[in-house]
Amino acid sequence: DTGELCLQSAQCKSSCCHRTSGLSLARCAPKAAEFQECSPKSLYGVYYKCPCESGLSCDVDKTIVGSITNSDFGTC
Amino acid sequence: MLGTWILALFLLKAAEGKEVCFERLGCFSDDLPWSGTTERPVYKLPWDPKKIDIHFHLYTRENQNDPQEVFPADVSTIESSNFNASRITRFIVHGFIDRGEESWLSDMCERMLSVEDVNCICVGWKRGARCQYTQASNNVRVVGAEIAYFIKVLMEEYDYSPADVHIIGHSLGAHVAGEAGKRQPGIGRITGLDPAQPYFQGTPAEVRLDKSDAEFVDVIHTDTAPTIPNLGFGMSPAVGHLDFYPNGGKQMPGCGKNPVSQIIDLDGIWEGTRDFMACNHLRSYKYYSDSIIYPDGFLGYSCASYELFESGNCFPCPKEGCPNMGHYADKFKGKIDSGFLKLYLNTGEAKDFPLWRYKVTVTLSGKSKVKGYVNIALYGSDGNTRQHRIFKGTLRPSNTYTGFIDAEVDVGTVTKVKFLWNNHQINPTFPKIGAETITVQSGQNGTEYHFCGSEDVREDVLQTLTPC
Numbered sequence: 001d002t003g004e005l006c007l008q009s010a011q012c013k014s015s016c017c018h019r020t021s022g023l024s025l026a027r028c029a030p031k032a033a034e035f036q037e038c039s040p041k042s043l044y045g046v047y048y049k050c051p052c053e054s055g056l057s058c059d060v061d062k063t064i065v066g067s068i069t070n071s072d073f074g075t076c
Numbered sequence: 077m078l079g080t081w082i083l084a085l086f087l088l089k090a091a092e093g094k095e096v097c098f099e100r101l102g103c104f105s106d107d108l109p110w111s112g113t114t115e116r117p118v119y120k121l122p123w124d125p126k127k128i129d130i131h132f133h134l135y136t137r138e139n140q141n142d143p144q145e146v147f148p149a150d151v152s153t154i155e156s157s158n159f160n161a162s163r164i165t166r167f168i169v170h171g172f173i174d175r176g177e178e179s180w181l182s183d184m185c186e187r188m189l190s191v192e193d194v195n196c197i198c199v200g201w202k203r204g205a206r207c208q209y210t211q212a213s214n215n216v217r218v219v220g221a222e223i224a225y226f227i228k229v230l231m232e233e234y235d236y237s238p239a240d241v242h243i244i245g246h247s248l249g250a251h252v253a254g255e256a257g258k259r260q261p262g263i264g265r266i267t268g269l270d271p272a273q274p275y276f277q278g279t280p281a282e283v284r285l286d287k288s289d290a291e292f293v294d295v296i297h298t299d300t301a302p303t304i305p306n307l308g309f310g311m312s313p314a315v316g317h318l319d320f321y322p323n324g325g326k327q328m329p330g331c332g333k334n335p336v337s338q339i340i341d342l343d344g345i346w347e348g349t350r351d352f353m354a355c356n357h358l359r360s361y362k363y364y365s366d367s368i369i370y371p372d373g374f375l376g377y378s379c380a381s382y383e384l385f386e387s388g389n390c391f392p393c394p395k396e397g398c399p400n401m402g403h404y405a406d407k408f409k410g411k412i413d414s415g416f417l418k419l420y421l422n423t424g425e426a427k428d429f430p431l432w433r434y435k436v437t438v439t440l441s442g443k444s445k446v447k448g449y450v451n452i453a454l455y456g457s458d459g460n461t462r463q464h465r466i467f468k469g470t471l472r473p474s475n476t477y478t479g480f481i482d483a484e485v486d487v488g489t490v491t492k493v494k495f496l497w498n499n500h501q502i503n504p505t506f507p508k509i510g511a512e513t514i515t516v517q518s519g520q521n522g523t524e525y526h527f528c529g530s531e532d533v534r535e536d537v538l539q540t541l542t543p544c
Contacts, residue, residue, distance in 0.1 A: 001332070001333065002330075002425060002426070003330060003333055003337060003425065003426055004333050004334060004337040005336060005337045005340065025340065027337070030462060031462075033453065033460060033461065033462040033463070034453065034455075034460055034494075035460060053451075053453075053462060053463045054451070054463070054496060054498060054536050055463075055494075055496045055536055055537055055538035056538065
């Protein structure tokens, strides 16, 4: 559930395991609504910004550095 | 033989009743109904006020961060403080195990001072609250008497009207407020934040918080399950003029987390441990605190039960509006007739807690029926919501489905709606379903907004509906 600790997005009902910084603990969080900040689906399983809700896409300029450090952010 | 004698002696002693008297505050006995009833079996006398160690910490706009300590017995401490008799005075009283220095009390003062000019006084009685529960629930009487004495001093020295006093009490503190109101008639308002259940529920009105204790009594119930066996700490019967039962009053959202997630809280380990021990019970002051800065985010719908409220029977607010839970409940002071008014609403699962309720009616269009769910997102002049599921089951074209959205943002005037359906199954025929019309009704004022759609969409595709 939202607010519970997680290691992987697959553990969360919302399928977003979110942490605010590289050092903080990750917790389940709701997906991003339209006009909110987001990141595209990544392989890391833990996000700094959650992916968008269904039907929306994360509008983002992908860069190589960004996709490695999981810091490509955009808006839904 | 000896045993019966001892027993008889005990009974005699109990029947006589003991009494303690304190300077300024008067006498306290353990006679009925204070002890010896089924609700209060253990005989206990309240402690000396010195032993309870009662403190009054004053916060005003002049000193928002460093409180001034005032003593009711010494008027010069009030005179030399920033206390201003032309302002309203709000007391905040904590409950069992808690202490006056706990940050929620001063945070609540800080929020109040950001919206109004008041004398905010945090009442601490740490030592009297950190002892056996039976003792603490009797110490309540002395703390209540001390607050009543404080108000009396204000009346005598400043010609202060008790109608300008508001006492906010959490848990045992709610009964402290009740005791103060009983001793000093005419107090303007008492707010009970989940009044404590053991030793108070089912007792006569003079023992507990009751609507007779002040001109206006509003109560927030967040932990009303029975203490045995469910460990609910709050009272379930309605005792005030307005009784709010957010989320039904028994189980608060966000309180069902696993222990590790609960204790390692975003607000720190201490806050998390407090929530681990009594999450539901502590939600009451968190809602109150949020209500100070979100006046219309906690509207209480008058309803016979939470189940009826959930199924939409008590929607929208009546013409005169819904009472606000929390800080602004006194807008309804005097508008309520006798009897008890139970009010229901939903809140968020983490801070910020306010939610705005909308009713959504969707008429579907399309050719084939499918199984799945319907999500709706609202867009308005002040922002947009997440997608909320309003229905799950078989979706039949031209049928109408109704659901409720507790939106996490106040969208203002609704300008458009987005519709999405999904069933998480790949269907080779790629069925298309759309929303022909959607009606959104705001709970706050009953305004209806109508939207029309012209197309059908595949699953997981957003359909935008415009006003019509």
